[in-house]
Amino acid sequence: MSQKLPHLYLRNTPGHVQKFDKSRGIEKNELKDKDPESYRRHKEKLDASYSKLIQDKEARRENKTLDLATIEIVEIKFLIPFSDGVLFDTKTRFLAQFGLSAVLQKDFNRTVLFAVENQEKFRVFDQLLNQYINSSHQKTPKETPYAIMTTIYDIKYHTAGDIKNYCNTNVIFELINSTTQIIHQYDQQKQLLIGKLEELKDQGNLIDFKFDLYNAKVLQLNGIEEGALETLVNNFDILAQAHSLRSTVVRPDQYNFEELTWGFNITPAERNTIIAVIDNGVRKIDPLRSVIVDDQLDITPTRNGHHAVHTHGTVVASLASVGEAFFSGQRELRADAKIFSIKILESMDGYIDVLNVVEAIREAHLKHGIRLFNLSVCTKGKQYNESPSHFAYLLDKLTYEFDILIFIAAGNMPYDDINSLQATPSKRHDYPYHFYNPPEDYTEYHNCVHTNICTPAESMNNITVGALAENYRADTDPHLSLDKNLPAYYSRKNHYDFKQPINGGLLSINHSNKNLFKPDIVMPGGDLLDSNSGMQVVGFGDFGTDFYAFDSGTSLATPLAANLAAKLLNIYPDITLQSVKALLINSAESYSSSYLDKMIAERKDILSQDIFRKDFNKLFRGEKASISKAVISAKDLHQNLSGYGKPNVERLLYSKNDTVSVLIEDIIQPDQHKVILLNIPEYLLEGDGSQRLAIKATLCFKANPAWGNHVDYNPLHISFNFVNTIVKDSLDELADILADRDHVHYERYWTDEMLELQRRKNNRELSEEQNKKFNKLKGEIRKKEAGVKSTIQEWSEDFFPLVNKPLSNRQQHSITMSKDDIKKIGNKLAIVIRCAVKENLAVDLKEWARITKEHPFSLALFIEDKSKIEGANLYDNLQVYNQTEVVTNNLADLDQDLEAEA
Helix, strand or coil, X not given: CCCCECCEEECXXXXXXXXXCCCCCCCCCCCCCCCXXXXXXXXXXXXXXXXXXXXXXXXXXXXXXXXXXXXXXXXXXXXXXXXXXXXXXXXXXXXXXXXXXXXXXXXXXXXXXEEECCHXXXXXXXHHHHHHHCCCCCCCCCCCCCXXXXXXXXXXXXXXXXXXXXXXXXXXXXXXXXXCCCHHHHHHHHHHHHHHHHHHHHCCXXXXXXXXXXXXXXXXXXEEXXXXXXXXXXXXXXXXXXXXXXXXXXXXXXXXXXXXXXXXXXXXXCCCEEEEXXXXXXXXXXXXXXXXXXXXXXCCCCCCCCCCCCCHHHHHHHHHHHHHXXXXXXXXXXXXXXXXXXXXXXXXXXXXXXXXXXXXXXXXXXXXXXXXXXXXXXXCECCCCCCXXXXXXXXXXXXXXXXXXXXXXXXXXXXXXXXXXXXXXXXXXXXXXXXXXXXXXXXXXXXXXXXXXXXXXXXXCCEEEEEECCCCCCCCCCCCCCCCCCECCCECECCCCCCCCECXXXXXXXXXXXXXXXXXXXXXXXXXXXXXHCEXXXXXXXXXXCCEEEECCHHHHHHHHHHHHHHHHXXXXXXXXXXXXXXXXXXXECCCCHHHHHHHHHHHHHHHHHHHCCCHHHCCHHHHHHHHHHCCCHHHHHHHHHCCCEECHHHHHCECCCEEEEEEEEEXXXXXXXXXXXXXXXXXXXXXXXXXXXEEEEEECCCCCCCCECCCCCCEEEEEEEEECCCCCCHHHHHHXXXXXXXXXXXXXXXXXXXXXXXXXXXXXXXXHHHHHHHHHXXXXXHHHXXXXXXXXXXXXXXXXXXXXXXXXXXXXXXXXXXXXXXXXXXXXXXXXXXXXXXXXXXXXXXXXXXXXXXXXXXXXXXXXXXXXXXXXXXXXXXXXXXXXXXXXXXXXXXXXXXXXX
């Protein structure tokens, strides 16, 4: 049996170059020329919408009752991304030519709120729009002054109804961004807004109000009266939209399990990481008493974080403390974590006080040193491709500011909805069909948008956890789910679906991102509806028979994941929380997506019949490609449900002789390429067979989120790749070659044809087609030389075009290496990392980009010896051939603790 060994840091001296060409991939011909007649309906729609805009503008003016500077807000839905970098340079032109300053961008920047900063320029917009609307249906708008109007899908005035958003009493307002053009009006409105809120408090029409601590773009009102709310939405243009955040209802414990006592006890260890449980309070029932710390925070009126009327928070705490050991049946359990209670709800269906939740997390970290948090309470579900919420934004800001990590439940489908679906027979209600039948194809009882993750599970800097149907009871079967290893029926999926239309059109591949999915990982959460499919969890024992109950949900899966992080920090206390995230994800193993194959095949057949009037398997090759492009794949849908899979505990915590986890904690500068070598041990060139190494790597870094800009929400691009060490003598030179696609190094491999094409290019004799061919040939040479195999792999993330690409801060890449691969690279595998920061950022992030010269990242590598060479020891040899350092650990102390207990 292999020894449990500590993970290693890779400390090989890197090379780097300050170079990053980001000019490629800018699309110049996004809109195709069409039959002029095809614009008729578009013109009619804009004509009606603009007439309504004028009416709504006048109505808003008449409804204003306060004397303050007006900021006119117009919403425009675009058919293309609003940015500079596509055909019309919309961002520059709408400001410079039309006096429209973007103050909030959503739907991947295809829906934009504009402030009218210059009325004279806005009249130019009015004139061009009307010219387009009234233009001849026989004349193409292409190359006309009003051609830019063809980029607009719809337009409207931003009304009080849009701002109020059906909310009342307890409200959270999102504010628009302030721009240079409207800063004076914005500041005046904000000061008057604060004065008005103070006045409403004094009058008893508002209990309290609060702005977020970061940039005061989130305003929370508690107990506002209806008339006062109407005054605010009618007068203050800086208010973008209101939201009411009510927690999803937790169903009552249904399956009480009678037992005379809990029958187990949890004992804290000498070293226990603390997990803060953000919930409805954690009661100090006997089994948990010794692991619940006395300090607590309570933002509810009870002011007692250890008072709870519902078992939810106490159940979560028990699983966070001992993890999967809870289900072992042992009477004496050893805690992996102590529990700190942050009480945010009394009733489980109450309103979530977002700003005080954020401040409680901050206080728990700064005052009590807590770094791990569990949030198994969530709010409403996300619409498809909806922008990040203010809740997720504030949690991301917290995690960016501090070295903390929050484990967030993906959310459950409502229990009553599941009952209704099961009571109404329909194939679309059956597993897995209920997960995915997009909005245009839903039943009276079910729309698959209701299986999308709940706010704030979209948080990028933290970890979102979904649930498997596994219940840790070997003698039982799942009820609604097909298998215990699959996502549970109720577990929610990623809300980003790039196959869904936005403003009537689909996102191109350059405007989507394969890495933007949630949850990150899954853990067991039990199944519904049969009690035998649920998990056995603790009760309060108030009535002498309710010591246990059966329950299920992502609420249970999430603390099991947080417990794994606590185990990891108990062993490696000095690693960063982004390293914890990277190691967790890198250890995860996913189940096959084959359970979705039949459903996806049926969707392809339906679409094939709609378009081509025949089944998918009877289509021609090109037709099949067009259908496949329009339908999400089984693999992608599975990833939207399961993330990277379930962490392998042994792999997460320990290295072994033949499987080694190597950690890189480093920094990188903007516009830099950095190269880090991994020297491959010589013994892997020996022996029979071809297979030698399998490497899986996960990159994690913290994003400083951008408020009100969906595409630029993560303004930082860092990605990596595995490449050939083209030059052996200088890592700086290697970085320079890899950063420059036209580097002179590659010319030594040019063919006579390429040399001739270069000569003709120098003489300006190259046609457009010949130039494309020349670039293609150069690319093939570059990829062949830089590739570990016959060609270079894709990067972990493609940033092209940076102006329109939504970016991820969590990526995974892998490579398998044969003996020949190792020979090709001379036993030196280069890991190249690159970094870029988005341009055209809002004022606050522009300053961040200016002063932030280095960006930290964590890269976790799992390296597995596949050679089967007898007596080989990868762990020792990696240390011989590389500069490594054993990650500071408590393995010896933990082993002694276990021996003492035995």
